[in-house]
Amino acid sequence: MSISVLFAEVIIPLALPKNYTWSVPAALRDQIKPGVRVEVILGKNKKYAGVVKRLHEEKPEAFEAKDILNILDAEPVIFPEQLKLWEWIARYYMCSEGEVMAAALPAHFKLSSETILVFNEEFGDNFSTLDHDEYLVGEALLLKKELKIGEVQQILDSNRVYPVIKRLIEKKVCTVWEALKETWSPKKEIFVLLNHKYDNEEELSALLSDDKKLQRAEKQLELLLSYLHLIKTQGEVTKPELLKKSGASDAQLKGLVDKNILWLEKRQVDRLQYLPRNIQIDFELTPAQQRAFDAITEQLVSKQACLLHGVTASGKTQVYVKLIERYIRQGKQVLYLLPEIALTSQVIRRLQKHFGGYIGIYHSKFNQNERVEIWNKVKTGELKVVLGARSSIFLPFTDLGLIVVDEEHDTSYKQQDPAPRYHARDGAIYYASLFNANVLLGSATPSVESFYNAQSQKYGLAILGERFGGVQLPAIDIIDTKRMFGADKDKIIITPPLKAAIDQSLEQGKQVILFQNRRGYSPYQVCQTCGWIPHCKFCDVTLTFHKNTHKLHCHYCGTVYPPVHACQACGSDKFSQRNFGTERIEEQLEEMFPKGRVARMDIDSVRGKTAHDSLIQQFEQGRLDILVGTQMVVKGLDFENVNLVGILDADSLLSFADFRVNERAFQLMEQVSGRAGRKDKQGKVFIQVSNTQHPVLYFVQQHDYGLFYNQEIEGRRMFFYPPFARLIMLTLKHKSKDVVEAAAQMMAFSMQGEYGKFLVGPAEPVVNRVRNQYLMELLIKLPKDGELIQRCKRFILEQIAVLHNDKRFRNVVVIPDVDAM
Known part of the structure; x- marks a missing residue:
């Protein structure tokens, strides 16, 4: 009886409109299953690691299916739910599943195709026709039979090896073979163990006083004593720790190993350190928080998603913690989404306090090895709570119970470039539906679409309308800047009322946050004689001057230009700086408040994995007085000692040509205002603006989201914009x-x-x-x-x-x- 041929639809990380089909060789039939990675060839000889989406017996009509070469995993790297999510994102956001795969999987799961040169035995060993570089590579091939490109670069001591390789192939000295290279490897550490014989105290005492074995080897004795101290205090000892603690050498450790006193054992270890697993909730919800919590739990019985509309500093995080505890105790997994990496450091410290080692973090600042480890811990169910940015929705959860989307209104949840241009909030709602899980959306300033869904009862709605501890929402002063100008008729950066308020805050030992939605020193400079403005050669935008690099930067393509000293139109050397960015504000603050400790928080100043956390901790601990920044300082950060917030140029928020301009301006101003007066007294907010009659300013002054929403929704209905x-x-x-x-x-x-x-x-x-x-x-x-x-x-x-x-x-x-x- 003939066995039917099995085919596999495989997703490869390319923007193909349709998934390609390969045939499954008989030898691989028992091992292949959806979700495993397979090695396939597309075209003549380009190899890819693809993910099997489905197995079927439908022979392709238009082409002859090639065989799958190899199966790369014993078990699936992703589950059916992730494959459904990929398919939904591709269909909804008009991209390919290959593009979703490229965004979803850590780089180490997307194997790279590495070129290998293979020696042609028929060529023989007569290299007289080869030039010097060809001869060197030919000799190496004769000896090793195979060479990687990197090895050829080492042999020739040059990166420009392709012309040499091309000539060797043409002369038939070698052929090319494409091999898939597995780039992830587990981290291994050497642990030091004591011979079990010396677990007995009498044997150990005898050893330490043994004249022959140790007393004459003073350094080895010191090394052993250091080991005994570490094992008592830590429970486990690694080789690097022991050598550092004892100041001993490899040779001295080898001496103890040769004497069979210590043993060395290589083990696989985590790249990321985890706390002990325990649940420790040390607070009670306030009556207002409890009412919101009860409303959420009641709504989530009948509805998949619920919106928590809680004013700034109302304690939404504590409500989340209580809800997360409930799902963990049911054995479920929880995904906690945040829009910015900057927020994760503060929130993770709070969640670790309550949930210890149940928590993991996943975002783009982690290197690829760390991402693979977190991926695997989620897949095995070892991690119960994952805190992460938008890409976390691609993690392979097995038993997802709840997704919390904090600051759900934030535009950072929408991927801009490259594809897939997905929205993590909407993706989270679909992903949760695959597990029959719940979604809690939280915000002080919900998106118009989410609030509309709550009003029309598609989502549940819970309101948390008072600040934690009964603290009042901050008082807001509007400062009219129409008649206030600095040098060169430029906008004034710090107006006199704001300066006086900052002085007062510093005298009281309080902290200040200043917000400006432009980075750099000066958004543009203009020739005073003819009005010429330096533009980018490649983009239709003005160049921003950055003082710390002393260069002009294009914020669209990243090109950097030398500073302009003479006008390219009229030759004048007189320029004015127009508007101001965070860098210039920082400089002016240092001049105006010489005793104040000032720091800047924007994309230029916080680079590297721990830069955000370090700056936030300094501000939390009171080692900084004034923090100036872009949107990073707006999003959900909680600082107890801040009593003053300044929005330095509200006009720039109110003047975009976009149907969402009022919504964005209200959200940004209300969110940044919410950083003030969170602990004891009512805070103060100053908004510097020339268009003082703009209706959004009234809504912000009143902290009235409902009034803002009612006006905004009518405009959306009239002009046929979302949510309609x-x-x-x-x-x-x-x-x-x-x-x-x-x-x-x-x-x-x-x-x-x-x-x-x-x-x-x-x-x-x-x-x-x-x-x-x-x-x-x-x-x-x-x-x-x-x-x-x-x-x-x-x-x-x-x-x-x-x-x-x-x-x-x-x-x-x-x-x-x-x-x-």
Whole structure:
């Protein structure tokens, strides 16, 4: 009886519109299963590590399926729930499952294809036709038979080896073989153990006084005594620890090993240190918190998701902790999402206090080896609570019970570039549904969409309307800057009322936070004679001057330019600095408050894995007086001693050409205001602004989210924006402006029939050139009709394919962004 041929649909980390199919050799049939990685060849000889999505017996009609070469895992690296999540993200956000895979898996699971040179035995050993470099590589190949590219680079002492390799292949000295290289390896540590014989105290005493064995070897005796001290205090001793503590050498340790007193044992260890596992909740909820907690638990019985709308400093984290405890005690896993890595350090210290070693962290500051270890601990169920940024939704949970999305309104949850351009909050709600798990969304300033879902009873709603300890929300003063100018008619950075308030705070031993949504020293400089402004060569944006590098930086493409001393238009050397960034504020604060200890928190000042945590801890411990920063200082940070907050340029928040401008401005101002007066007394907030009549300022002054929401939702309904519409933004890119404009017109024309009434554009964006690519945009505003939306998405993807079949538009990049922010 003939056995039917088995085929595997495999996801590989490429942007392929469809997953490719390979056949499963008979020898691998018993080992293959969905979720394992397999080694496959695509094209002539390019190897990939792909993930098996499904097994089936449907022979591909259009091509001959190649065999899978190898199975790389004994057990799946991901589970069916993750494969469903990948499929949903690819379908919903109009990208490929390969792109989702590339974002989801740690780099060490995506094996690299490494070139290996293999010696051609038929060539023989006559190298007289080879030049000097070819001869050196040929000799090495003759001896070793195989060489990696890195080894060729060492032999020739040069990185430029490809021309030499090309000539060797042409002369048939060697052939090329592509091998997949496993890049992750477990961390191993050498542990030192005492011979079991000396567990007996009498034997150990006899050893320590043994004249022959140790008394004449003074250094070895010191080393053994250090070991005995460490084993008593720590329980386990590693070789590096022992040598450091004792000041001994390898040779002295080897002496004790040779005498069979100590043994060495190599073991696999964790790269990350974990605390002992225990649950220790040392607080009681306040009556207001308890009412919110009860409302959440009641709502989550009948609804999958619940929104906790709690004012700033109301103690939402304590409600989360009580809820997490409940799920852990049921044996469930919990995912706690935060929008920024900056927040994790403060929250992790609180959660570790309550849950110890049950907690793990997962975000982009960890290296790839550490990520693989956390991935595996989640997969085995060893980690019960994971705290992480948006990519944590891809972790392979086995028994997920709850996802907490803290600061759910935050735009950082939406991935911008590259694909998949997913929203972690919405992805979390879908992911939780696969486990029948619950989702708690928390915010002092919920997104309009989430609050609308709560009002329309799609989500539950719990309100926490008072601050912890009965502290009042901060008083807000609006400072009119219309008639206040600094040097060169520039905007004033610190107005006199704000300066007086900072002086008073410092005298009282309190701390101050100042917020400005621009980094660098000066957002742009302008020629005083003719008005010329330095622009980036590759992007249609002005350059920002950074004083610490003494260079002009483009914040879009990252190009750095030398400072400009003479105007390229008129030759004048007189420039004015326009507006101000965090770097310039920091400098001015140091001049104005020489006794104040000032620090800056932005993307330029906090680099490296521990930089955020270090700065936050310094501020928490009172070693800094004034913290100036960008959005990083806004998001959920909790500092007890801050009584004053200053928003230095609110006009910059209120003047974007975007339908979400009022929502974003309200959220940012209310969130940054919430950092003031969190512990004992009412805090104070100063907002410096020239447009003092803007309605958002009134809502912020009143701390009235409900009033803001009622006005905002009417505007959204009137102009057909979310939550009443679904947005798909198409961005077209090309190095030629004419080509990209023609392509955008062609796309718009193709959509006129069925989707013309939903189409806005094509139009140039505010910044219409980035990295030498000209941009055009089309916005599609669709009603909330699932079938229509899916049909439109399919139509867009078909039209992109049609566009690329036209020779003129082959190189036009089209980027669909679903639910564009």
